[in-house]
Amino acid sequence: MKTDTATPAEIIAEHWADLRAASMPGTRRPRASHIGRHLAEAIAERDRIERQERSTLGRGASPAAADLSAVQVARVAEQGLLYVEAEVRSGLGLTLYRRATGNPLTVPAACADLARYRTWLGDHANGRELTQWMDRTLRPVARQIITVLGLGDERPLRLLQPCPWCGSPLLVHAAHELGPHVECTGTVKVCEAPATTWIQGRPMWRWDDLAALGRALTHGAPPATRDPLVDAAEVGRRGTGLTQAEQDRLYAELNTG
Ligand SMILES: [Zn+2]
Numbered sequence: 001m002k003t004d005t006a007t008p009a010e011i012i013a014e015h016w017a018d019l020r021a022a023s024m025p026g027t028r029r030p031r032a033s034h035i036g037r038h039l040a041e042a043i044a045e046r047d048r049i050e051r052q053e054r055s056t057l058g059r060g061a062s063p064a065a066a067d068l069s070a071v072q073v074a075r076v077a078e079q080g081l082l083y084v085e086a087e088v089r090s091g092l093g094l095t096l097y098r099r100a101t102g103n104p105l106t107v108p109a110a111c112a113d114l115a116r117y118r119t120w121l122g123d124h125a126n127g128r129e130l131t132q133w134m135d136r137t138l139r140p141v142a143r144q145i146i147t148v149l150g151l152g153d154e155r156p157l158r159l160l161q162p163c164p165w166c167g168s169p170l171l172v173h174a175a176h177e178l179g180p181h182v183e184c185t186g187t188v189k190v191c192e193a194p195a196t197t198w199i200q201g202r203p204m205w206r207w208d209d210l211a212a213l214g215r216a217l218t219h220g221a222p223p224a225t226r227d228p229l230v231d232a233a234e235v236g237r238r239g240t241g242l243t244q245a246e247q248d249r250l251y252a253e254l255n256t257g
Contacts, residue, residue, distance in 0.1 A: 004177045005154060007118070008138035011175045012077055013111035015145045018207075019077070020104060022149060023070035030149055031207040032174075034214030035159075035182070039172065042159045043152040068148045073141075078102075080141045081110040084134050088117045091130045146174050164221035165193035165203075180207045193221070 006014065018030035032039065078101060086096055099106045114134065121127035146153060151174040159170040159182075168188040174180050178199070184191045186202040194212070195203030205213045216222065 005175050006177045006179075007115075008135050008142040009081070009111045009114040009118075010177070011142035011154075012081065012138065012145060013108050014179055014207075015149060015174075016077070016107050016111075018149055019070055019074050019145050023074045031210055032149060032151060032180070034210035035172075035217060036150060038159050038161055038214075038217050039150055039152070039157070042157050042172070043150075045160055046152070046157065068144055070148050073144045073148045077141050077145060078107055080138060081107055081114070084137050085110050085114060085117075088114065088121075088130060088134060091126060092117060092120060092124065142175065149174075151180075159217075161217055162188075163191060163193060164216040166191035178204075181205060182210065182213060 018032065021027040022030050082099060082101070085099075089096055099110060118131055118134070121131050124130070143153060151157075151172070154175040157172040157174070159172060161170070162168060163170050163184045166184065166186065166189050168185045168191060171183045171185060172181075173183065181197075181204045183199060183204045184193060184195075184202050190201075191203050193203040193216075195205055196209050197204050197206055
């Protein structure tokens with residue numbers, strides 16, 4: 001089945017800096033905190049609907065409440081990655097080496113190497129088996145990171161508030177192959193939100209760009225701005241000999257209509 005979900009190691013690498021920030025007082029807050037309240041509301045609503053479905057349809061048991069702290073999860077993630085890396089290296093017949101634990105660069109480096117081993121495993125006799133084992137072992141770790149960061153789970157999450165610019169639903173992808181992002185679905189009309197990245201003609205906000213989206217969700221979208229028809233330098237050239245007030249008036253006149 002084709003899925004656009006990232007591998008567990010990719011998810012861990014993507015969220016690692018935020019997990020560290022969440023586990024250490026005095027460090028910068030996780031990037032998704034810009035839309036934190038909106039995420040929490042959307043997750044609570046989805047949980048409510050699913051609880052209702054379970055009780056109405058008698059389906060399954062409700063999941064055990066997670067009791068996680070960012071510090072614990074960071075430790076588990078590092079241990080898990082080092083264990084998986086050692087097993088994969090031995091499976092590939094590579095010599096083992098020791099990485100420094102507690103170093104902020106250890107997890108991203110191990111994740112990057114796991115991506116490389118993954119490619120090599122493609123041509124290896126036990127490749128498929130080992131790749132599946134790697135993902136099975138690391139998936140719970142990736143899930144814990146997403147949960148402890150307040151992102152719900154790996155499923156796309158629909159925010160309760162629509163896109164401030166076009167009114168279409170906004171989808172949050174915490175575990176996407178393109179990296180974590182919020183996407184405007186553009187189902188109401190073509191969206192002209194000032195995003196830095198676009199996905200198939202629709203705006204998307206990467207985790208580093210969430211501040212602008214968070215502001216717009218909280219305070220409403222800033223009015224659409226248009227580049228001035230005539231810039232200040234042009235007014236300066238046309239208005240030689242004019243006072244500043246006259247130049248300002250000329251600038252305003254040239255830019256109306
Ligand atoms: Zn939109």
